[in-house]
Amino acid sequence: MFIQNAWYASAWAHELTKDDFLARKILGKGLILYRKADDSVAAIIDRCSHRFAPLSLGRREGDCIRCMYHGLVFDGEGTCVEEPGRKGVSPNTDIRSFPAIERHKLVWVWMGDADKANPDLIPDCHQNDSAEWACVPRYASFKANYLLVLDNLLDFSHLSFVHENSLGGSRTIAEINPKVEQTDKGVKMTRWYLNEPGFAPYLEGHERFEGAVDRWNIYHLSTLSNHFSMSSGSAPANTGAPEGKLAPETMVFHSNQLITPADEHNTHYFWVYAHNFALDDANLTNSLAERVSAGFVEDRTMIEAQQLVVDESEGDQMAYTHFDNGLTLGRRLIDRKIAEEKTEAAKAPEAVPA
Amino acid sequence: MFIQNAWYASAWAHELTKDDFLARKILGKGLILYRKADDSVAAIIDRCSHRFAPLSLGRREGDCIRCMYHGLVFDGEGTCVEEPGRKGVSPNTDIRSFPAIERHKLVWVWMGDADKANPDLIPDCHQNDSAEWACVPRYASFKANYLLVLDNLLDFSHLSFVHENSLGGSRTIAEINPKVEQTDKGVKMTRWYLNEPGFAPYLEGHERFEGAVDRWNIYHLSTLSNHFSMSSGSAPANTGAPEGKLAPETMVFHSNQLITPADEHNTHYFWVYAHNFALDDANLTNSLAERVSAGFVEDRTMIEAQQLVVDESEGDQMAYTHFDNGLTLGRRLIDRKIAEEKTEAAKAPEAVPA
Amino acid sequence: MFIQNAWYASAWAHELTKDDFLARKILGKGLILYRKADDSVAAIIDRCSHRFAPLSLGRREGDCIRCMYHGLVFDGEGTCVEEPGRKGVSPNTDIRSFPAIERHKLVWVWMGDADKANPDLIPDCHQNDSAEWACVPRYASFKANYLLVLDNLLDFSHLSFVHENSLGGSRTIAEINPKVEQTDKGVKMTRWYLNEPGFAPYLEGHERFEGAVDRWNIYHLSTLSNHFSMSSGSAPANTGAPEGKLAPETMVFHSNQLITPADEHNTHYFWVYAHNFALDDANLTNSLAERVSAGFVEDRTMIEAQQLVVDESEGDQMAYTHFDNGLTLGRRLIDRKIAEEKTEAAKAPEAVPA
Known part of the structure; x- marks a missing residue:
């Protein structure tokens, strides 16, 4: 049992780079954490929507992650932006993303209701x-x-x-x-x-x-x-x-x-x-x-x-x-x-x- | 959950010899697989009927397997053929055997209802x-x-x-x-x-x-x-x-x-x-x-x-x-x-x- | 399922010394076994009453064991005899002890009802x-x-x-x-x-x-x-x-x-x-x-x-x-x-x- 609506430290900022990603479990959920080209950080669930392959066996492609099972591609908001072999993507292929902010050398994620993810609540470190x-x-x-x-x-x-x-x-x-x-x-x-x-x-x-x-x-x-x-x-x-x-x-x-x-x-x-x-x-x-x-x-x-x-x-x-x-x-x-x-x-x- | 009434590949034919046996789990059941003197193959459950000792700790004796806990002997049909210290054997000492056929270099077993084990159903390999x-x-x-x-x-x-x-x-x-x-x-x-x-x-x-x-x-x-x-x-x-x-x-x-x-x-x-x-x-x-x-x-x-x-x-x-x-x-x-x-x-x- | 009201061998006598203790599980319960200065043996539960830290991470102090988490001290009868920072001890801090007797080079413990722990019942070895x-x-x-x-x-x-x-x-x-x-x-x-x-x-x-x-x-x-x-x-x-x-x-x-x-x-x-x-x-x-x-x-x-x-x-x-x-x-x-x-x-x- 965890408090969901709170910012949790998920990584040190230096752990996230622009050409790779980090897989880490937070509050029972596997996350993929990475840094985008514009230096902002992204947190998405470590599970492809299609057949539940772990994205941590996937590949960084620009600001996206490609699942290396059947090739679906997800951006940092969890949106499925490519499904090989068709125009557009199938319904319900988006995955969950989580508010993520870098502050005080730490990467903070909000696992609860995203509407409540007020950055002012990040602890003072x-x-x-x-x-x-x-x-x-x-x-x-x-x-x-x-x-x-x-x-x-x-x-x-x-x-x-x-x-x-x-x-x-x-x-x-x-x-x-x-x-x-x-x-x-x-x-x-x-x-x-x-x-x-x-x-x-x-x-x-x-x-x-x-x-x-x-x-x-x-x-x-x-x-x-x-x-x-x-x-x-x-x-x-x-x-x-x-x-x-x-x-x-x-x-x-x-x-x-x-x-x-x-x-x-x-x-x-x-x-x-x-x-x-x-x-x-x-x-x-x-x-x-x-x-x-x-x-x-x-x-x-x-x-x-x-x-x-x-x-x-x-x-x-x-x-x-x-x-x-x-x-x-x-x-x-x-x-x-x-x-x-x-x-x-x-x-x-x-x-x-x- | 498995389909029971089907032939399943259980071993390569070369894995079975006339002086030893192979222990392998199929559809959740431990099996003892071996080749008899007449070249036919046998499949019996890897569990002595007496005290549930694994027959895979047993010994090949001719076309039979002896349980090396208390010495009961089983043939390739699972019949208990020897119980040391008495004439004949006690009731309910037979163990389960499974239809087994060698074809196309594979040993096929039928884990379901033996009456339905029609060799014509073996896949064409x-x-x-x-x-x-x-x-x-x-x-x-x-x-x-x-x-x-x-x-x-x-x-x-x-x-x-x-x-x-x-x-x-x-x-x-x-x-x-x-x-x-x-x-x-x-x-x-x-x-x-x-x-x-x-x-x-x-x-x-x-x-x-x-x-x-x-x-x-x-x-x-x-x-x-x-x-x-x-x-x-x-x-x-x-x-x-x-x-x-x-x-x-x-x-x-x-x-x-x-x-x-x-x-x-x-x-x-x-x-x-x-x-x-x-x-x-x-x-x-x-x-x-x-x-x-x-x-x-x-x-x-x-x-x-x-x-x-x-x-x-x-x-x-x-x-x-x-x-x-x-x-x-x-x-x-x-x-x-x-x-x-x-x-x-x-x-x-x-x-x-x- | 175990018979509780019986003497069980828990250790060889030479395993227990006057300056250390032995942790051993008996009938599902973690025990601390040790020898006191007067040569008698003690058996107490391997669990501090306070926060359930294992006493096996504790320290022998005379005929007592100190829990090395927050410092509570227990004697061989399981009585909490010290709680740092206050006079006396808090209620309900005693832990369970078990009748223990050395005989025939073995240390016997009685895990059941202590009133029934008749030493005459110790097996003849x-x-x-x-x-x-x-x-x-x-x-x-x-x-x-x-x-x-x-x-x-x-x-x-x-x-x-x-x-x-x-x-x-x-x-x-x-x-x-x-x-x-x-x-x-x-x-x-x-x-x-x-x-x-x-x-x-x-x-x-x-x-x-x-x-x-x-x-x-x-x-x-x-x-x-x-x-x-x-x-x-x-x-x-x-x-x-x-x-x-x-x-x-x-x-x-x-x-x-x-x-x-x-x-x-x-x-x-x-x-x-x-x-x-x-x-x-x-x-x-x-x-x-x-x-x-x-x-x-x-x-x-x-x-x-x-x-x-x-x-x-x-x-x-x-x-x-x-x-x-x-x-x-x-x-x-x-x-x-x-x-x-x-x-x-x-x-x-x-x-x-x-």
Whole structure:
């Protein structure tokens, strides 16, 4: 079950070229994604209307894709523009296309009702391509339902255990109680770890000051696009960071993470971990990407194993603990939105085509 | 769903020897196929009646097979002829056998009602072992339902795209409209491509004349045994080939192809591609087999990928195009025959044993 | 379907250490097995109560296991003893533990109603650690339902065929009719093969006398714990072995075999093959273990292949032969006990927790 009426990250912009295409599954549907001659991006279903051959075995021809089974040709709007052996085309040969927009180095698709695909709803990931931030675009794939990935993000107590020697490094993370707020788009979490004896392990060798550290993770998870937007940082202890006064040697990071369901069992993960200091230090930029990526491998190991246990636990009830305010709120918002979309669909005069 | 009352190709004759056996699944049933001392062939179910051990872990003993779990012995008619430790055998220990006949280098089995297994119904594949034709027996296996394989054969427009650089080589194949005829056993398709600039790519190096070519594919698909019987050829253009006048340098081929369902998800493919000229040119015979086989790999890649999309498309409707007269007729004939067999089975006093 | 109220072998004692744990599935449930500081053994469910993360990704901390997702800690009784970030723990965070006892080098668990877990019911496997016997503990895993493994043990006629060149070596095994007796705990089988020309092949090189042999296999299969307890031996022919007079050169063996369902599709197999002569001959002890193990590989090949055929044969009836008295009785006892447990569970005021 997915929210349909939302923009989902489907690819990094650099993955789409003008002479080829990318096949990727989004919300259970196989898509063909490509860049047209005018630089705009196209998203059409990876299925010929004729005999259901996958267009991903097809051929790019200009701004179109030719099915290489019997030769039908489709443009970026899904219109069948050629059927060999006749003038014009047979009825019902058009295929579904999806609104697709490139922004902030990402290609966003709208899988729901195209009439509602308002570009203003695309999440703000401006740090991805801002001159004030440096980062590397990264991708990972999890063999798990996206909700388990969101749960993970909405309970950072796991940093103390899953990421004991990488992103966490302090028992405090699990011991403090974060501030949890509902916003109009999702859930905001605020976590301060004051006067910690040192930095998180993943910053080893990159420290900009010595002594005790005030650390924070303040993030928002939009439950529409599954956009996780996090400010985190490390400031010299007792210099006023919690009140907004950032000493010059403070290390501030911004992470955009986009969690897109491939299907019920697989999840795409697009992310950056950007820094807004030492912008020319490519070594730092790359080191952060590598070390955070190693942390995500720790998450993936845990979440994929958790998924297997969850699959065998149908009908059993998880225990509710004090950790769970954030993820419970997140799940409630998603459930409510999915229910709303179902109600709307039931009222609609005709269903969205496949 | 399969037509049961028909002869299906189950093996090449050379696969069966007098001291071993072959295990192969036909219409969803595991069979043991072997050759007896008198050269006749036997087909029995690959399942001991006692504890359902597979006889394919058993041992050939004369014209019988011994189950190597507890030692029961079965002859080629499925009769249990030995049960160690007692005189005679226990009741209900016989297993099912199937009518099996060797003809035209193929071993044909009848999986339906044995009373109806009339050898006269075995398809005519005389080119397989005729002195007037030369060919090599070949086998392939497709991970797809047999209907998708038959669809492929009943729409040769795919030669222009799937086989662009092998069996096809001309856009004309997809652009002409074939003649489609219903016969008493299936579907006949007639395709002429006149005055083509050259031969199909798979004949490169084997051309017998220069200049423009009249090409044809005229074939019949029997929907009973899934026997595809095709005459094809290349004649010097404008020498009267369409009217039946074949210039001496004309290259004529005959292909017999037998598409046998292994189960709902897998299909056996037995085929020859015979020529009736240059009969002593073993290089030509082998080259044709190799190049046509490469073409079938192209088919397999497409059809297996199509099957995956079809599996995810339950309930969705394919678009009907002008290509589809042949395959639609073929599917209708098969559906009708399966329905007839069901009606008959419902009337029958007792069902066919497993 | 399993009998729940019985002790099942879950591990060899040496598999459990004081600084680690073992994850193993028993009767469909993932367990964490470990040894505590006081040498006692613990068995808890391999699933954190909080978000169903597997504890097998957790960490041993003293006599407890910490879940390495969010840090909850469980003791060997399944009690949640720590939840980071709060005093005490949240409600319903305890997990299920299982009675577990080490005896005769095996770790026994009771998956059913803990109130009924009477240690007196643990099967007698005293040969495993007796000074009068020598043996090596062995383990195998079968991809098959446990009932097919029990069937195998309750019909030794298979020794003539499956083990023709290893454990059997004589057609007589399949040809004699064993004595089959129902006991209060299961099935007893008695098989004598008198005046055989030689030893079974697996004893080659270990023979203690020359000439004809009286062989026997006398065993009991408890259908509660699936404990197969077998006396077997080879005595000089006509020296009175069947009447209990054992000549000094007689070779006597005792095999304890514990068949524990992992789940419906996989079975654990713990076994020893002990000898009570030449106790210091380590070469003999190891040779017996290796050769009997090779015999079990023969069983596994047959049973796993049989399982695949059984899976495709739903609804079909196996033929009943004269071999089947023992296994039919065994299956009837198991079916009856499972039905009794269901009836009891339906009457119970509340079901056993997951």
